[in-house]
Amino acid sequence: MAVHGFLRRVYFDNVRQWGGGAALATLAAFAGSAALHEALIYNLSLHVGAADARVARAGLGSQTAFFVAQAVLCYAERAAARALPRAAARVRALPRAAQALLTAAAITPLGHLFTAPLLDNGLMASLFAHTPHLRLVAAS
Numbered sequence: 001m002a003v004h005g006f007l008r009r010v011y012f013d014n015v016r017q018w019g020g021g022a023a024l025a026t027l028a029a030f031a032g033s034a035a036l037h038e039a040l041i042y043n044l045s046l047h048v049g050a051a052d053a054r055v056a057r058a059g060l061g062s063q064t065a066f067f068v069a070q071a072v073l074c075y076a077e078r079a080a081a082r083a084l085p086r087a088a089a090r091v092r093a094l095p096r097a098a099q100a101l102l103t104a105a106a107i108t109p110l111g112h113l114f115t116a117p118l119l120d121n122g123l124m125a126s127l128f129a130h131t132p133h134l135r136l137v138a139a140s
Helices: 002-017 022-049 053-058 062-083 085-093 096-120 123-130 131-138
Strands: none
Touching: 002 022, 022 062, 022 123, 053 131, 062 085, 062 123, 085 096, 085 123
């Protein structure tokens, strides 16, 4: 989880040191992740998938929306845990795999925000064409 540690050190911990609350620090970490993903997808789109910058720019903002929505879900989870402490305790008592499945179920409806720039401008198809071994892994 090198990225998690990086985001925590660079964004979350610094916002907390500057006097920001946990909610603001969480939003900062998600915004930092969004910025990194936006830059990565945009640059990959320019160099691998998109014929021109207009196509690459068409996906901008989608990654940010995905990560901001995750921050909102984190806030909602915290509010629900405060409002329903017994239910929150039961969820925390679940095995980590079950907790991970609940998290996946919560963010799955947002998946199109994350994958749209990869699929809509042909980036994934281009990556698979340039790296056939990825296709074998993805198909299995």
